[in-house]
Amino acid sequence: MPDPTFTAVVLAAQRAGVVDPLAEAHGVSHKCVVPIGGKPLIVHAVEALLATPGIARVRIVVEPDMDARLRALLPVTTTKVDFVPAADNLADSVFAATEGVDGPLIVTTADNVLLTPGAVSAMLRTITTIADVGVAMATRYAVLTAHPEGQRRFYKFADDEYSNCNLYGFGGAHAIKAAESFRSGGQFAKKPMRLLAAVGVVNVVLMLTKQLSLKRALARLGKRFRLRIAPVVLADGSHAIDVDNERTYNCAAVLLEKRAIALNRIAA
Template sequence: MPHTFTAVILAAQRGGRIDPLAAEAGVTHKCLVPILGRPLIEYVLDALIAVPGLERIRVCIEPGAVEAVKRVAGASGERGIPVDYVPSAETITESAYASAEGVEGPIVLTTADNVNLTPGAVLQMLQEIEHGADAVVALASKSSVLASHPEAQRRFYEFSDDAYSNCNLYALAGRQALAMAETFREGGQFAKSPKRMIRAFGLINILLLRFRLISLSGAMKRLSRRFGGRVRAAVLADGRHAVDVDNERTYRIAKLILERKAAGPGVAA
């Protein structure tokens, strides 16, 4: 696997708005919302720090929240890994681009609410980079996600071979892969805009996906040709990776999953 890599944690508020979960918990940012007594971002930090080869962590967040996050993440190097704080931009995509700017070597990106992240998932992403991928997206099959909890996800990407959920985990080979991110610089959740989606992925690719006329591997090949780089999907066996904390419903599900994990193997689902 690559000798070293940089991790980027996207932790800013969407659109500068206070998240409802944060407001209810009495904190400024969702990444500071406690679950089983620990802030969401702490689970992500612990998973990343346990991965061999981690060189540096960059937390992308509004400058006004840095001190609060530092109380969780610790001062730079306190956990054995330097932690930098990058000012967030107007959109998620711009924030990710700014966080990765100037980094040499592989980059792993995730979100601060990805509480079910594991070191094994990160290693799987880095192995894809080692095997020649320029960009990797982590997915979990519908059956594995629903096995973790029947209400874990309600929307899936439907391919001809299976249905998958995004795991909010990505990897880039390095500086040369940053150019692929230019496609998405128009805005954050462009999937809600058909025009933006077509500009990013191409009309034919959207139609193939819409009517389930293409497999996951076929889709990755077509995207690779469109973006001019090798795009791959890492399918994670454990569907819990697709359960992050988006709202009150997923908060309850993530909490239940973490409770089961803490109780150890053998606890009934």
């Protein structure tokens, strides 16, 4: 079976009027261009997407005045990248970036530097076979095995504790309405009231009392949108470590170095 053709969206914009502390610490205007492992954050994410079989286009959502700067940072041979002006919130940014796209869609963030083609392919298999929407997660054990300081907050379900991997899949234009849950800005583990607004009181109560497994929780959420929503549980917990602050920056830098060493050994 051939690999499905898909479009990827990378969310790279900065919140209006907010100076990102990590960007400020590294002397740059946007977090997406903070250097790590010899490259800006966003380049790691884009390269993983471009290396995934079936990629058609990568659409980067960012402020228009960053287009030329980001274009210059990407591989010179890249012809599959477009830029989309950022909207006032994540939901509208996703809607704008996916307008006119028919077919599977992958959404991730510019700080998802440990993203791999394997993770993207796993998401694609889910949204082209059993679900309309996929949400990538990793268990607490997998995350802390990857790096003991990788994450400090986890969602607790009946079956396990999980961390989000900032990787989402939509089976097509019909499934994009689920992006409405991003309107408040995400970060549900840090800001529980956003979770309440996104999934509803009953679902939050069931989650807090650990009466729902991850799979059942997402299935109940899917009923709110009349969509099939399924988890994609990634074995490599490093996928849940995005670059949010200096702590996670240092964790990701260590893991990127380990990956580079492993690849060099294979090449040798």
